[in-house]
Amino acid sequence: MKELPKNYSPQDTEDQIYALWEKSDCFNPDHIDGEPFSVMMPPPNVTGVLHLGHALENSIMDTMVRYERMNGKKTLLLPGTDHAAIATQAKVEKILISQGILHPREELGREKLLHEIKAFAEDSKKTILSQIKKMGTSCDWSRLAYTFDDARNIAVFTVFKKMFDDGLIYRGHRVVNWSIKGQSTCSDEELEYIERPAKLYTFTYAKDFPIPIATTRPETKLGDTAVAVHPNDTRYQKYIGQTFTVNVGAKNPLKIKVIADDSVDPSFGTGALGVTPAHSAIDYDMYTRQRAQGNPIELIQVIDQNGAMTELSGPEYTGLSVEQAREKFVSWLRESTLLLKEEAIMQNVGTSDRFGDIVEAIPMTQWFIDVNKTIPGKNKSLKDLMREAVTIGHNADPNQKITICPKKFEKIYLNWIENLRDWCVSRQIWWGHRIPVWYCSCGEMLISQTQPAHCTSCTSTTFIQDADTLDTWFSSGLWTFSTLGWPEETPDFKTFHPSNWMQMGHEILFFWMARMILMSTYVIDQIPFKDVYIHGMLRDENGKKFSKSAGNNIDPIDIIEKFGTDALRLSLLSGIAPGNDSKFYEEKVIGARNFVSKLWNISRFIMSKSKLTTTQDQKIKRDDLTVFDKMIIQKMHHVIISVRKDLDNYRFSQAIEKLHHFTWNDFADWYIEISKFESNTATKQIILPILLKDLLALWHPFIPFVTEEIWQQYSADKLLAISPYPNAQFYIPYIDTHTDITSTADMIMEIISTIRTIRQEQNITPDTKISIMIDNRKSLLGTTEVLSAYEHIIKNLRTGITKIEFITADIAMPSTIAKTTTHGVTVILSLNTLIKDTRAREKKEKELLKMQKYISALENKLSNESFVTHAPKDIIAGEETKLKTAKKQAQDIVTYLDNIKT
RNA sequence: GCACGCUUAGCUCAGCUGGUUAGAGCAUCUCGUUUACACCGAGAGGGUCGGGGGUUCGAAUCCCUCAGCGUGCACCA
Numbered sequence: 001m002k003e004l005p006k007n008y009s010p011q012d013t014e015d016q017i018y019a020l021w022e023k024s025d026c027f028n029p030d031h032i033d034g035e036p037f038s039v040m041m042p043p044p045n046v047t048g049v050l051h052l053g054h055a056l057e058n059s060i061m062d063t064m065v066r067y068e069r070m071n072g073k074k075t076l077l078l079p080g081t082d083h084a085a086i087a088t089q090a091k092v093e094k095i096l097i098s099q100g101i102l103h104p105r106e107e108l109g110r111e112k113l114l115h116e117i118k119a120f121a122e123d124s125k126k127t128i129l130s131q132i133k134k135m136g137t138s139c140d141w142s143r144l145a146y147t148f149d150d151a152r153n154i155a156v157f158t159v160f161k162k163m164f165d166d167g168l169i170y171r172g173h174r175v176v177n178w179s180i181k182g183q184s185t186c187s188d189e190e191l192e193y194i195e196r197p198a199k200l201y202t203f204t205y206a207k208d209f210p211i212p213i214a215t216t217r218p219e220t221k222l223g224d225t226a227v228a229v230h231p232n233d234t235r236y237q238k239y240i241g242q243t244f245t246v247n248v249g250a251k252n253p254l255k256i257k258v259i260a261d262d263s264v265d266p267s268f269g270t271g272a273l274g275v276t277p278a279h280s281a282i283d284y285d286m287y288t289r290q291r292a293q294g295n296p297i298e299l300i301q302v303i304d305q306n307g308a309m310t311e312l313s314g315p316e317y318t319g320l321s322v323e324q325a326r327e328k329f330v331s332w333l334r335e336s337t338l339l340l341k342e343e344a345i346m347q348n349v350g351t352s353d354r355f356g357d358i359v360e361a362i363p364m365t366q367w368f369i370d371v372n373k374t375i376p377g378k379n380k381s382l383k384d385l386m387r388e389a390v391t392i393g394h395n396a397d398p399n400q401k402i403t404i405c406p407k408k409f410e411k412i413y414l415n416w417i418e419n420l421r422d423w424c425v426s427r428q429i430w431w432g433h434r435i436p437v438w439y440c441s442c443g444e445m446l447i448s449q450t451q452p453a454h455c456t457s458c459t460s461t462t463f464i465q466d467a468d469t470l471d472t473w474f475s476s477g478l479w480t481f482s483t484l485g486w487p488e489e490t491p492d493f494k495t496f497h498p499s500n501w502m503q504m505g506h507e508i509l510f511f512w513m514a515r516m517i518l519m520s521t522y523v524i525d526q527i528p529f530k531d532v533y534i535h536g537m538l539r540d541e542n543g544k545k546f547s548k549s550a551g552n553n554i555d556p557i558d559i560i561e562k563f564g565t566d567a568l569r570l571s572l573l574s575g576i577a578p579g580n581d582s583k584f585y586e587e588k589v590i591g592a593r594n595f596v597s598k599l600w601n602i603s604r605f606i607m608s609k610s611k612l613t614t615t616q617d618q619k620i621k622r623d624d625l626t627v628f629d630k631m632i633i634q635k636m637h638h639v640i641i642s643v644r645k646d647l648d649n650y651r652f653s654q655a656i657e658k659l660h661h662f663t664w665n666d667f668a669d670w671y672i673e674i675s676k677f678e679s680n681t682a683t684k685q686i687i688l689p690i691l692l693k694d695l696l697a698l699w700h701p702f703i704p705f706v707t708e709e710i711w712q713q714y715s716a717d718k719l720l721a722i723s724p725y726p727n728a729q730f731y732i733p734y735i736d737t738h739t740d741i742t743s744t745a746d747m748i749m750e751i752i753s754t755i756r757t758i759r760q761e762q763n764i765t766p767d768t769k770i771s772i773m774i775d776n777r778k779s780l781l782g783t784t785e786v787l788s789a790y791e792h793i794i795k796n797l798r799t800g801i802t803k804i805e806f807i808t809a810d811i812a813m814p815s816t817i818a819k820t821t822t823h824g825v826t827v828i829l830s831l832n833t834l835i836k837d838t839r840a841r842e843k844k845e846k847e848l849l850k851m852q853k854y855i856s857a858l859e860n861k862l863s864n865e866s867f868v869t870h871a872p873k874d875i876i877a878g879e880e881t882k883l884k885t886a887k888k889q890a891q892d893i894v895t896y897l898d899n900i901k902t
Numbered sequence: 903g904c905a906c907g908c909u910u911a912g913c914u915c916a917g918c919u920g921g922u923u924a925g926a927g928c929a930u931c932u933c934g935u936u937u938a939c940a941c942c943g944a945g946a947g948g949g950u951c952g953g954g955g956g957u958u959c960g961a962a963u964c965c966c967u968c969a970g971c972g973u974g975c976a977c978c979a
Contacts (some may be wrong), residue, residue: 004938004939006939007939007941028974094970118971142930152940193978198978200979202979213979214979215979216978216979217978217979228979264979265977265979268977268979269979270979271979272979273979274979275979282977347978348976348977348978349978350968350975350978356958390909406907408907409905409906409974411905411906411975412905412906412975413948415904415974415975416974416975418975419975419976436978457909483965492940506973506974509973509974541913541914543972574914574915574926574927575914575915575916575926575927576915577915577916580907580908580915581972581973582914583913583914583915583938585914586912587914587927587928587929588914588927588928589940590928591928591941593941594941596941597939597942598938598939598941598942600938600941601939601941601942602939603938603939603941604938604939605938606938607938608937611957613961622936649918651916651918653915654916654917654918657925658917660926660927661926668938668939669943672938673943676937721910726920726951752942753945756944757944757945757946758918759931759933759944759945760932760944760945760946761946763932763933763943765933765934765935766933766934766944766967794961796936796942798934798936798943822922825955838968850923850925853923854923857922857923861959861960864959864960865959866958866959866960867938867958867959867960869959870958870959870960871921871959872921874921875921875922879921879922880921881922882922882923887921893947
């Protein structure tokens with residue numbers, strides 16, 4: 001018999017176990033013939049190292065995948081990384097700046113900077129991949145993908161061309177979000193709103209201008225071309241349609257047209273707003289509406305891409321920064337006594353999530369994806385596709401419906417679609433997929449992945465490629481199928497798409513989930529995944545987000561080195577609910593580590609007693625099973641069913657809780673302890689290993705390393721990672737359905753607990769051996785013979801009992817303490833001296849009071865006619881039994897109180 | 903402003919479609935080194951399930967309402 005080392009050392013074990021898995025290629029689905037189950041790993045950004053959030057994702061994902069793999073499915077977890085366009089470039093530029101290269105783009109140029117970024121990306125890719133392995137994630141490394149590799153490049157180009165040909169991608173001049181610091185556009189989703197104090201100025205453009213307006217951005221007023229009021233606003237109706245020419249210092253006198261627009265709230269401020277089409281998305285919308293109505297207003301750009309005032313803002317303003325211009329304009333208003341009011345308010349401003357600066361609205365020529373346009377041949381827009389995938393199913397097919405867990409995110413998602421504008425996909429940064437568009441000097445625009453040979457309209461052979469790159473989410477949107485070799489019709493693509501499951505944090509719902517749905521339904525006419533599980537964010541013990549700047553960052557690798565991966569995984573998955581944030585702190589990991597230790601010791605004990613046999617070798621002999629054998633078999637049967645159900649429904653936390661309770665309480669504290677005193681050792685030697693095997697397998701998806709290590713130490717014939725997940729069916733033949741085995745076992749265990757409780761309450765030292773009487777005349781199911789058979793168990797299980805007397809007839813009770821179990825068995829302890837201190841008495845009196853209250857509540861319930869007529873029979877019967885037991889327990893307390901009185 | 907959550911033991915959280923005296927882990931207190939485990943064992947204390955109202959024989963669970971906290975979207979005149 002093999003012996004496990006006294007302590008489990010994850011540090012000395014985990015890497016070897018992972019190497020073992022890799023060597024066997026057991027994570028490659030090609031070796032399995034079952035029903036496909038695929039998960040595409042959300043590719044981490046190559047911006048550095050993985051954080052705790054990644055550890056959570058890997059734990060969730062890997063638990064699910066291991067479970068399905070053990071269920072015999074052809075399981076693929078496809079690993080990958082994301083080039084993370086802006087994020088990575090911003091990160092590398094920051095590093096370069098800290099190294100003294102203050103203007104990386106100008107100083108290095110495109111080629112050199114790209115080289116730097118690539119080196120950084122490759123480096124961090126390496127780190128990330130090794131970290132994923134450290135976390136025990138069971139991915140098929142032979143299918144490793146990268147959003148920026150050649151295969152994904154082809155997919156990106158193919159999709160771009162398809163969208164362009166369908167007219168869904170267009171190049172247009174529109175107001176976009178512009179980060180001055182990053183010198184790039186960003187999508188609406190890439191804005192982070194922060195609240196900051198601002199001043200709201202109320203003024204009129206000129207003395208004779210009839211409508212006052214308010215603004216927090218006075219400098220942009222140099223580009224105003226209209227004043228908008230609500231069409232029904234009686235105050236201003238007479239001015240609608242009129243144009244006023246005012247001179248506020250801009251290059252040309254402003255022609256302010258009074259326009260009517262439904263979006264104006266007449267009760268807010270002055271009920272009128274100055275329209276700056278060039279520097280506000282809302283105002284730009286009005287500008288578009290006016291044009292559509294045939295009443296165009298002008299558009300004057302007064303801020304340039306560097307955040308400086310343009311020539312159009314007037315000679316006094318040209319070249320000034322936005323802040324300088326604001327000050328100047330306000331003092332001009334003041335001097336001209338046009339300023340009516342100045343008040344301090346709180347204001348939300350959009351900042352770039354990557355560069356951190358306040359984003360300016362600027363009109364520019366960019367590439368957009370039209371989300372409202374009808375897709376040729378579809379009679380639907382991209383928006384419709386995005387909506388349908390989660391409502392009626394793609395193509396109204398219920399089998400192509402995405403289920404979002406928890407459901408609340410479905411509403412959030414649909415609400416977001418409502419407000420969705422065209423998606424600006426071009427970026428002015430350099431790290432990313434270059435827009436595959438080439439311009440000929442003749443004005444022709446060609447879509448091509450590489451430089452075209454010659455122009456289709458003028459035969460010229462010289463082209464300029466569009467300088468911009470694509471939003472990183474364009475390529476991640478293709479992830480579920482680009483990773484499978486699409487646009488080739490590969491076997492992988494046919495087998496594994498749509499993927500079965502996806503998990504992600506709620507912060508990337510719109511960035512990623514939405515775009516995957518858009519791309520997949522449009523490009524390949526399939527949903528990207530069937531189920532999506534949204535997890536919450538990890539926070540520190542004070543509820544704060546983890547971040548480097550807050551200084552509360554925890555490196556998962558540090559935790560792994562200290563406590564092991566299994567402990568980290570277990571602690572991350574414990575106590576989480578889908579969509580809810582959870583707190584992470586070291587005590588939780590310690591608890592998980594302790595559990596891993598416990599499992600190790602359980603295994604160590606069983607291994608020292610018996611060697612692992614396969615079920616084919618030796619069959620359990622039914623007749624040799626004790627009540628407790630049957631009890632644990634029944635509980636095992638039950639735990640397998642309920643853990644499977646939890647995992648099938650992504651209730652990781654609940655599954656862990658049940659397994660934890662079963663392992664530590666039912667199995668270790670009761671069954672193993674009892675097994676030490678039962679004589680059917682031959683049967684125990686068969687049954688213990690069988691139970692241990694299934695226990696390890698049940699735990700394996702959560703804590704893969706320690707379970708595999710024990711498994712290997714015990715019987716190295718096969719890897720646990722590809723062994724079947726326990727089947728409850730196996731235990732059915734050993735479960736007694738007609739006799740109430742668990743109740744007998746429960747009764748014995750309860751008697752033991754009762755004795756222990758009495759000992760503690762009475763402060764009886766362990767070396768004091770006591771004798772007890774057991775009265776089961778009114779027990780619900782026990783007989784004295786049954787109880788006598790378990791006398792040795794009761795005596796041996798930390799009860800300190802030397803003698804048990806079974807009461808079969810009425811006898812005179814000595815000075816006693818009696819306690820009745822819920823099974824109706826009364827344990828009587830006779831002592832010469834009972835504790836009589838007032839504290840013990842008070843406690844008992846309190847207990848009695850509680851009991852009496854409970855009894856009268858039950859009595860009321862049972863005498864309530866409505867209850868008796870309306871409630872189901874089994875509920876009523878249950879209440880009656882409860883009442884019976886409660887009465888007996890109350891009597892015990894009364895007797896006890898009487899006894900200590902004398 | 904609109905929408906969606908959350909509020910359960912000192913702490914962190916479970917509690918599915920309403921039905922045992924509302925659970926777990928940690929922490930606390932008491933006792934204990936019994937041959938797998940002190941990263942342990944045995945026992946105990948601790949909650950009027952945010953407030954109010956309603957539906958029901960029965961509500962932590964369903965409905966309404968109020969309060970506090972949080973998130974998303976919009977606004978950012």
